[in-house]
Amino acid sequence: MPAVPARRIVTLPGDGIGPEILTPTLDVLIELGDFEFEEHAFGGAAIDAHGTALPDETLEACRRADAVLLAAVGGPRWDTTDPAAPRPEQGLLGLRKGLGLYANLRPVRPLPALYDASPLRREVIADTDLLVVRELTGGIYFGEKTRTADAATDVCSYTVEEIERIARTAFGAVRSLLTSVDKANVLETSRLWRETVTRVGAEEFPDVDLDTFFDHLRAMARARRQLHGRVAGDADEVAEVFRAALAMAGASDGLS
Numbered sequence: 001m002p003a004v005p006a007r008r009i010v011t012l013p014g015d016g017i018g019p020e021i022l023t024p025t026l027d028v029l030i031e032l033g034d035f036e037f038e039e040h041a042f043g044g045a046a047i048d049a050h051g052t053a054l055p056d057e058t059l060e061a062c063r064r065a066d067a068v069l070l071a072a073v074g075g076p077r078w079d080t081t082d083p084a085a086p087r088p089e090q091g092l093l094g095l096r097k098g099l100g101l102y103a104n105l106r107p108v109r110p111l112p113a114l115y116d117a118s119p120l121r122r123e124v125i126a127d128t129d130l131l132v133v134r135e136l137t138g139g140i141y142f143g144e145k146t147r148t149a150d151a152a153t154d155v156c157s158y159t160v161e162e163i164e165r166i167a168r169t170a171f172g173a174v175r176s177l178l179t180s181v182d183k184a185n186v187l188e189t190s191r192l193w194r195e196t197v198t199r200v201g202a203e204e205f206p207d208v209d210l211d212t213f214f215d216h217l218r219a220m221a222r223a224r225r226q227l228h229g230r231v232a233g234d235a236d237e238v239a240e241v242f243r244a245a246l247a248m249a250g251a252s253d254g255l256s
Contacts, residue, residue: 010065012042018071043073043088053091104134133170163196171205
């Protein structure tokens with residue numbers, strides 16, 4: 001039989017601790033299989049070297065690769081409020097858009113050794129089995145932005161198609177319960193989100209229980225009572241706050 005070609009992985013060490021944690025990761029992959037690694041500058045490192053957080057050649061290499069391994073991005077060195085200045089996070093958003101990476105899956109399964117490091121009580125987080133599903137390529141992060149001397153805007157926009165595909169991802173990963181978090185009490189995009197998620201669930205996943213909440217703190221209270229199931233979030237700021245709150249269950253994100 002002809003030899004199977006090695007899988008090509010583009011590595012993006014990025015910034016800060018990124019290069020440090022990437023090295024042992026590659027050591028593990030080398031032991032696990034036959035891979036080819038191709039490293040490219042990304043984030044702040046790419047800004048320093050090329051003047052942009054995501055050079056065209058880096059994005060094209062990622063598109064050709066079998067997988068992309070990103071370590072970390074950003075740091076105070078590149079923080080700025082100048083809208084014209086390049087920022088490391090632009091590389092992350094550009095990579096999401098350029099590769100169509102619309103779903104972020106974050107499992108919450110705390111290790112017993114870290115139970116006491118969490119601000120939540122041991123009996124609350126024991127045996128937690130949760131997956132946070134976050135939409136990545138729509139919403140306010142990718143909406144039109146304006147800036148004048150005395151005002152600024154960030155447009156939050158979703159299409160039905162964008163909501164349907166992330167809903168299917170979340171429903172497809174669920175075992176028993178899906179909790180959808182939005183701000184349907186104040187945001188028109190969230191009302192479209194809730195209507196679409198509810199319809200997709202009823203038409204395509206009738207055996208999955210669906211809860212909807214319009215306040216992330218109420219949803220967090222629910223999660224503290226029952227940390228099992230799947231959570232899908234709409235607007236980036238809502239999903240990010242909720243994800244950070246749930247990180248307490250895993251004693252992660254510096255919340256211990």
